[in-house]
Amino acid sequence: MAGLGRTKIALPSQLASAFSFPRKFAVCLSSSSNGVAFFGDGPYVLLPNVDASELLTFTPLFINPVSTASAFSQGDASAEYFIGVKSIRVDDKVVPVNTTLLSIDSNGVGGTKISSVDPYTVLEASLYKAVTEAFINAAAARNLTRVGSVAPFEVCFSTENMGSTRLGVAVPIVGLVLQNQDTVWWIFGANSMVSVSDEVLCLGFVNGGENPRTSIVIGGYQLEDNLLQFDLASSRLGFSSLLSGSRTTCANFNFTSST
Secondary structure (H helix, E strand, C coil), X not given: CCCCCCCCCCHHHHHHHHHCCCCEEEEECCCCCCCEEXXXXXXXXXXXXXXXXXXXXXXXXXXXXXXXXXXXXCCCCCCCEEECCCEEEECCEECCCCHHHHCECCCCCECEEECCXXXXXXECHXXXXXXXXXXXXXXXXXXCCEECCECCECCEEECCCCCEECCEECCCCEEEECCCCCCEEEECHHHHEEECCCCEEEECEEECCCCCCCCEEECHHHHCCEEEEEECCCCEEEEEEEHHHHCCCHHHCCCCCCC
16 A cells, blocks of 8 residues: 655655655556556556657646545645646536536535546546436437346446447446536446446446535546556646557566566
């Protein structure tokens, strides 16, 4: 276990200070095998000779002025990583939501954070309802068959009639629109659908209830096989989107290489 938060005692800051390299690190969580973490700048080379740093799209990191830790001192800012989601799309159609939930208020409530602790993405109740309804409608347009819920997931589908692509099963694509309409974190089938049996896949988002501290928490499953670069000095996040689109994965780092 390693602490990778924004604090000065966390591993990224300690290593940057000790070895005089930029306050920057990258994480690549694998869906199937060993992932990899890089401390310092790229290149981040994955087999077969793919420099994943060239695939990155950048968006600002925000600091929540109020700590989101379970125990903290008054006046502490959050050490977690927040990004600015402006809107949500399903199959490129904007989902109607209460956009005030997407901003962090003066009490530190709202916004979107990245978490490897939460296994799946968590959405505030009204966001969850809007996104899942849009997903269900888009899935019906693709002739996908909805089946009964499987806890902790409420929205599940039969694998019958569900095609397969390099980016996972062929289901509606969820997009988190960031600072502008051209900067979108796309969540494809490999990161959105969880296999609960040979016949059933479920949408890997869970209902966070009403009035959660953070409106959207992007969980570990949605991070798998996406390279994320946290540039603390410039306060920005680089994200690759699903690496299988570039014919590689997070498991493809060559740990035996001497170069």
